[in-house]
Amino acid sequence: MIARRDLLVGAGCAAALGAAEYLRPRRALKLLRDGETMARVIPGAFAGWSIGEGGDIVMPETPGSLASRLYSDRVARTYRHADGDGSEEVMLLAAYGAAQSDVLQLHRPEVCYPAVGFTIKERRLVSLPVAPGVTVPAVLLSAQAGGRMEDVAYWTRLGDDLPQTGGDQRWVRLRAAMAGYVGDGVLVRASMLRRGGEPSFPILQQFLSQMLMSTAARDRAALIGRTRADALARV
Template structure:
């Protein structure tokens, strides 16, 4: 009887902790609509040559409800940035954001560097992200990416798992997004371009779309900055 009582209690606790509330930050529009086609000197071109989640396996295709791929060209300098944004309206134990450290090796790249990076956005605002260098024999791709899981911005896989558990304990089934910006060639020059591109992109995104990209708190901080 004691064992039966403990079993019933465990079931009741599990049921009580089961996430029931949806947390959706992409509201009233699609990613395609949320991301600016042109801003400042940047103008989007037809995307080609991007490493995509579909290339990494069939399971990855189930992780996202929308993927946007663009290549932006700086009309003044000729610099190019490849952008991939993958959005999932449900991020559960089975549906996890697919990080470049897993995606790129799956299609033949070697990860030469992966380290945390705080991208300065202006004022005191900074974006917790990662800097990654992925290489093959004939390609060197320099990447800055970040992910959002509900209102949290996990910087690595371990933090992502912890954040997913925290969301579940709070009763939320959140949406999630992964934003990847990359440039080819010399790493020092490429990362200088990317650290300029990311703040420009976020400032150009509409106020309604920005929480979907970086969460509500950081979106509000960006809204308080003067335009540059």
């Protein structure tokens, strides 16, 4: 005779298997156009900003490394403004992952910077203004290592969502799984070394806003999702 406990265990296992099957992604949501790359999507010159001499920063790929598994495409650049003396530089990183799941997911700067010896000194959640009626949920933070202070502005996109926190990011992945799809994602990060006592947040926010407005309309969804890309197209 089957014990009641065995029946309960069997029912629990069956329920778990059913839930896993229900949450298994059945389709992909990919907003980066086929054949496109981050290097081509993000303009190399806009609003007086341009890539410094030497072009994009070469980022060596190590097969099997965490970065190679998380991101299928990355671009890193240093921009300088034509009106400046060259001392003000904005470092841009755009890291794209074709599939965001519980195993492979974007790493937020709040995690990455401390992992390499930085201490987060300040962090703010903001709505980055791009155009009238259009904002991007973003994060501003300052990180310090010794005498080096770096100010950062960034956002993350998972599918059509732009989660500002790790908790938001987990919730977005769960909703996607319940809807039966897995989305692609991108981390867009701009940073500056602080030269004085005040944070560089205003410069970074303006830089990112101008970059988005200068990005081709057909490619904006890859950076900020379809809803905000459509809103910008109507501005």
